[in-house]
Amino acid sequence: MTTLSFVQYEAMTTLSTNSSRATRGLGLELNQVQTDGCSELWLTLHNSTSRTLRNWVLHCDLLREIEPGQDTRILGRVGSHIRVTSSRHQDLTAGGSVTLCLLGAADLLQRHTDLPAGVFLVTGAETLPVTLACPQFPPRRQRTSTTPAVSPAAPSAVSPAGALVPPPARSSSLPGHCDWPASVTFAAVSAAAPAVAWLQHMLGQAWTPADSEDATLVFTLVDDFAQEQYRLQVMPGGVTVTASHAEGFLRAAASLLQLLDMRPPGRGDLSCQQIDDEPRHAYRGLMLDCARHFHSVDTLLELLDWMALYKLNYFHWHLTDDEAWRLEIKAFPQLTEAGAWRGHAEVLPPQLGSGAQRYGGYYSREDVTRVVNAAAARGICVIPEIDIPGHCRAAIASLPQLLCEPADISAYTSVQFFNDNVLNPGLPGTYAFLDAVLDEVCALFPGPYVHMGGDEVPAGAWTGSPACARLMASEGYSNTRDLQGHIMRVAQERLAARGRTLIGWEEVIESGSLDARTPVCAWTGAAAVSRIAASGHPVIGCPAPWAYLDMAWSADADEPGLYWAGTADLEQCFQHFSAQGELHAPLFGVQGNLWCELIDDREKLCYMLFPRLFAIAEWGWCGATGQDWPAFLQRSQQQHQLLAARGVHGRAVNA
Incomplete structure (x- = not known):
């Protein structure tokens, strides 16, 4: 960005x-x-x-x-x-x-x-x-925390519900304990089937169906709960989950799984309690950049489990960029034959440390179906991103006959040092490309949203294009910003014809050409969130200083990450989110973004995601919670230990 x-x-x-x-x-x-x-x-x-x-x-x-x-x-x-x-x-x-x-x-x-x-x-x-x-590197001075360090909490040091991430809206402790058996029996309505399947998957168990009178775990359907609302009751005789929708049962399953993981070693019982819970924001997202570096389907399936565990419900899948095109498109096989690979002998040169040898990968239609189905089974909607009109070098280099204008002498350089990465809105081939890609994207992804990027079109793009000059004259446009509005409006109309809603980064609304109901990811800071909300657009808050998880934790030279938006440790992330609350504007939702210029494997991905994803999960679920930092730190430390036991090794919480 x-x-x-x-x-x-x-x-x-x-x-x-x-x-x-x-x-x-x-x-x-x-x-x-x-x-x-x-x-x-x-x-x-x-x-x-x-x-x-x-x-x-x-x-x-x-x-x-x-x-x-x-x-x-x-x-x-x-x-x-x-x-x-x-x-x-x-x-x-x-x-x-x-x-x-x-x-x-x-x-x-x-x-x-x-x-x-x-x-x-x-x-x-x-x-x-x-x-x-x-x-x-010489040593760097570290930021001093403004609050005393909190020692790691033993499982019994905090109330069970109080250790959940995100914490529930309401909870109360009840007398007694519930014996959780090694062989679990369950009774479930059909809407709870995904929750039952996911719990067994996460626990590595196979449960036995039973009548509700005899079951350890009972899922009960009511009519009047909101989509993700649930009640979780732990009683001496067993556990009851109440919800009205599959998503509510899945959010309850996430809380139950955390409670089970938090049991002290050698203890099989759960403390009796009641949790009544629902989210503050309907949209709670995580964006993963799979264009800069390719991440395997197995890693993505793990990521979906982590998202479900912390009640995130939108997976924003960044599939295309200058450095690679990762999505199989039957109409244009060149996009993945050429655009998915980098190397000294490839169409695309090495980037971001990938080296001389052939490097990369792409997601087949079967891969996409696996990810989409796994996400749906966890109550998560997948939002594909096809980034236009900037960030398109991989597509343009793969399809030069369709997407290049030989007479275009425009001179520009993008923030990431590309000078040939912008789709030309004056070429018929651009719209043939968009139509074919959107046809296949909408067939593969059943969710309501498609993210179309819209960010970082460099100054100077289109200024030397005869095709763009003709388009500007025919449409009465006065500057090249109108051209960006033109291509984004066409994309919005063609998505609408396919029953989908366009989402974009905050630059998409600069021309004023898009529908005022277009959801916008506001990334430059709190001021952008307020400004865009005032214009009437639904806002997804993802301010770079706090929600870009690729930013470094500190100024330490050994700490990985970028730092153009600053550095942010866990305390800074939490304090910003807690203090800002709604960022002075009503939010459609919130999102953490993990750009992957520097992240090329699962180990690095885990290190950058956790523990800061806890702060984003709490911001999305709880809004302005008023919870204090020591309590959040204690929750985060316990979750860090639970994730480590599952083989997920994030950055140390208190270091």
Whole structure:
């Protein structure tokens, strides 16, 4: 998303690395020096082989803006991927070295995840790996918490319902205990079938149906509860769940599962209690970016379990971007044959550390069906995102005959350093593409919403396009912002014809061309939430400083993450959400966003999601709860332990 100025870093003036001269093969040593308010990044390439390398080009991925320095030539840049060489045409002799220099802002490299990634060397037709020397960052001063630390709570230290995340609207302790047997019997109405199946899946058990008089667990249907409202009663004779809809039974199942997981070791009983609960917001979402890095279907199915456990009900699936197209489209097989893969020999170059080799993946129609069905079985609606008109480089590179205008001389650079990533609203091929894609998307995803992006169209796009000039003249448009409104309005109309509602990032309403009922994801901050709500649009609050889970936890150089919107630890996330409440505007819902420029595996995904997802889950379910930080911290610590027991290892809560 767009670079904002929410944080001011004290620049690191030096960066040293352990020498890579002894590394067998090729090694890269870094040295960052600050001069006159900017950084010089010196890259020394060591050749420990017995070969002299000629006509070589160094490839790497870097997320920061750079210029060539002394004796250095930048041959090209596509997104994060840069190609550099010596402007003096130096050979890289056997046992020798060559030094290059890149210039950037004073805060060019601040942490390990800022470092060049996916480094390799190309000489002729040969691709050679390069080892990056281990950097030594100076220590950074840490933020001091404003409240005393709270020791981890034993399971008995807090009331059972009080340890739930999110906490219930109302709960009361009752005398006695309920013996929870090793072999569970249940009686359930048909609406509770998904909850019964999910509980057995999460507990790894197979239960036996029984009459309600004899069952350990009874699911009872009433007529007057809201969609996600439920009552959970734990009595000496068993557990009763009451709801009116499948979603209510599933939310009760999430609370029951947490209560079962919180039992002390060796204890099989549950404390008697009654919970009456329902959500503050109807929309409680999590966005996962699967375009920057591909995440397997198995990981997505796990993610849906975590969402269900914490009562999130919308999975926003970011499937397309500049770096990849991840969704199989039968009408255009090139989108996944070419657009799902990156590498030195591929249509799309390496990005974000993916390296020289073929890297990527896509979701087949069968994969999508698995994810959609698993989500529905957990009371979660899947919202696919097909990001237009910006963030489209993968699609454009895959379908150049359809989506490119040879006469277009528009000059622009996106925030992520692409200069050819915007769909052209003046081309008939653009609408043929949209129609075919939306036909298949709507057939695959039965939910009511399709997210169409709409963010970060760079200045200068379309200004040199004859096709766009003709469209502007025929429609009476005065500026290129009207062109973005045009293509988004067409997308909205074509989705409406297919029975779907368009959602977009906050930029989609700038032209004023969309229906005032269009839901909008407000991401730049609290002011945007209030401004968009005042315009009448339903608002999904996902302010980057607190709800972007890819932001780093702290300024520590070892802490992974981006930081263009600042850093936020668990306390900062919770305090912002608790203090803001409705962010001075009525919300349609709330959402956490996990962008994956730096997240390429399950371990990193878990680390960035938890524990901060707890704060978002509570914001969505409870709204402005008034709960204090120590109580939330205690809940989070206990949930951290429960997740670890399930093999989900988030970041330490209190470190």
